[in-house]
Amino acid sequence: MPTPPPGFNIGAVERETGLSKDLLRMWERRYGFPRPARDPNGERQYSLDEVSKLRAIRRLMDIGMRPGKIIHQTLDELNALADTRSAVRKDEIAPPLERNLLDLLKNHDAAALQQLLAQLVMRQGLQQFVLESVTPLNRTVGDAWMRGELEVFEEHLYTEQVQVALRAAINAFPRTPSGVPRVLLTTFPNEQHGLGLLLVEALLVPEVVHCVSLGTQTPVEDIRRAAIAHKADILALSFSGAFPLRSAIDGLDMLRGLLPPHVTIWAGGEMTRRVRRTIPGIVLIPDLASTIQALRSWRAHRVPLNAA
Numbered sequence: 215m216p217t218p219p220p221g222f223n224i225g226a227v228e229r230e231t232g233l234s235k236d237l238l239r240m241w242e243r244r245y246g247f248p249r250p251a252r253d254p255n256g257e258r259q260y261s262l263d264e265v266s267k268l269r270a271i272r273r274l275m276d277i278g279m280r281p282g283k284i285i286h287q288t289l290d291e292l293n294a295l296a297d298t299r300s301a302v303r304k305d306e307i308a309p310p311l312e313r314n315l316l317d318l319l320k321n322h323d324a325a326a327l328q329q330l331l332a333q334l335v336m337r338q339g340l341q342q343f344v345l346e347s348v349t350p351l352n353r354t355v356g357d358a359w360m361r362g363e364l365e366v367f368e369e370h371l372y373t374e375q376v377q378v379a380l381r382a383a384i385n386a387f388p389r390t391p392s393g394v395p396r397v398l399l400t401t402f403p404n405e406q407h408g409l410g411l412l413l414v415e416a417l418l419v420p421e422v423v424h425c426v427s428l429g430t431q432t433p434v435e436d437i438r439r440a441a442i443a444h445k446a447d448i449l450a451l452s453f454s455g456a457f458p459l460r461s462a463i464d465g466l467d468m469l470r471g472l473l474p475p476h477v478t479i480w481a482g483g484e485m486t487r488r489v490r491r492t493i494p495g496i497v498l499i500p501d502l503a504s505t506i507q508a509l510r511s512w513r514a515h516r517v518p519l520n521a522a
């Protein structure tokens with residue numbers, strides 16, 4: 215039996231695509247795709263073409279498409295489908311900044327990227343940089359990743375460099391331990407997107423707000439304890455579009471019940487655009503630009519517990 219060309223074993227495909235081994239075997243049975251070769255030990259060996267197609271299917275599943283509907287399409291058809299789903303069509307001229315950023319990412323030019331972002335912060339100021347540059351750049355990077363134009367490691371470089379630029383600019387502001395309100399920032403477990411927290415902190419610090427960020431993925435019970443320990447007036451939580459709506463609402467309801475009423479809970483991020491009803495005791499802020507308004511209304515209506 216001719217030895218099959220070197221391929222990916224099922225463990226490697228699971229890591230590469232985020233699709234579980236069970237799902238891969240089930241699709242093989244149900245749809246006849248993927249159809250891996252077998253090595254002399256009978257182990258599945260997936261080809262590079264199959265892995266690329268599985269990645270494209272996974273990206274479309276992430277924006278809600280059902281695998282059964284797309285699994286028999288070719289890689290080109292899947293990428294064309296991804297194109298129609300991403301806001302900026304390939305042939306539309308993206309603004310120069312976004313084109314420049316994508317070029318630097320694809321050329322892996324981390325130094326030039328860092329310089330570009332640092333210059334933008336200097337020129338625009340932190341709050342304007344957050345609202346007018348980072349938000350559209352996020353979308354550009356997300357859509358390019360969705361179209362398969364950017365690799366995951368290039369998306370990671372983008373996130374790291376934006377975080378470096380934001381962190382440096384935030385740290386340039388004097389720390390305000392007596393700043394009021396005291397805002398605690400984090401995400402629920404399984405929410406890896408931390409940029410939203412940094413964007414909110416970058417908007418608030420110039421407004422003399424005392425921010426404490428726990429980073430991402432803090433268990434709900436620990437969020438309760440941290441809010442008490444840090445005497446938080448406001449808890450700011452971020453939910454990306456990838457976060458399941460039901461778990462977010464259940465978690466927020468539970469947290470509202472656990473936290474003392476004087477702690478205000480802000481929930482923001484793309485997921486909050488899908489919330490169709492008010493959640494008692496939760497301030498939903500889908501739009502980053504509304505953060506300052508939310509701060510002003512808090513200051514107008516609230517006397518913090520630890521005010522002098």
Ligand code: B12
Pocket residue numbers: 232272276277278349352353354355356357359360369370373404405406407408409410411413414450451452453454455456457480481482483484485499500501502505
């Ligand atoms: C960087 C990034 C990652 C990085 C995150 C690294 C890090 N340390 O943060 C990594 C690689 C880990 C990642 C992983 C994934 N990602 Co991702 N990611 C992104 C990307 C490119 C950048 C920015 C980002 O983090 N956005 C998330 C937040 C910051 O943006 P937002 O939800 O729109 O929120 C806005 C406002 O609401 C506000 N805001 C946010 N939080 C808060 C909180 C408060 C209190 C307030 C007031 C405001 C506020 O600020 C934001 C900017 O305006 C976005 C693209 C995009 N368009 O944003 C994709 C994106 C969010 N990711 C996506 C997906 C699908 C995933 C994965 C499931 C992919 C996968 N198959 O593995 C995983 C999920 C991992 C997990 N469990 O969380 C999709 C979500 C699609 C959807 N359903 O909506 C996006 C939109 C990409 C795309 N175009 O498809 N990702």
